[in-house]
Amino acid sequence: MWIEEGQKIEVQGMEDGFYGVWFPTTFLKRFLEKCFMIYDEFVNENENSKHSHEMVQISQLQPILPNINNKSWVNNDVVEVYEFNCWWVEKIIQPLPCETKYVVYFLESSQEM
Template identity: 35%
Template structure:
């Protein structure tokens, strides 16, 4: 059973999308015990006139990951989150390039894409109400 006591109306959270992606959103209201109305911070409705709102189950919501000290460099095979289309997608450092650039491999799509260091963050998982750093 997911603990929802940490979720507060007005709080900024992350909501899971497809293929393990996470998008920032604000909690608008609690609908019932396990469901909340959220409004995405960077995703808009189809007509692009307002921010997208949707209902989300507690199992699809997590707090914003804590800021951990910025790493100077990432290592081969290290799990990272890469910023794509206003969301964060989990991938693995596949190649370390020069000039603080990396090739990141995404298991879900089998894609390899190049990223600058500033577009990555260390991957963390929300497990049983606690943040767990990904192991290397």
């Protein structure tokens, strides 16, 4: 398997409002076709601020992808943007005059930002 205990990876959200979103996590242990993960950015309010954790399917995991700093994004390019402690799939709908910022459309929530 390509993952080692303690390795930083990403897990894909499968719940409404988070489907397709990628969360930074740390791999802890494999159990058959599932893995025990701990979220890097989210804490469980019911457990004295311990990081949230859960079992997920191996198919929901991916290595951390490299950052691509492309200065030539154009309308309708699909990008992943790190917002609210996770990676969201978004579509560029308007480059802004400063040439490093864009108006994007969140595909999951149908919001513009």
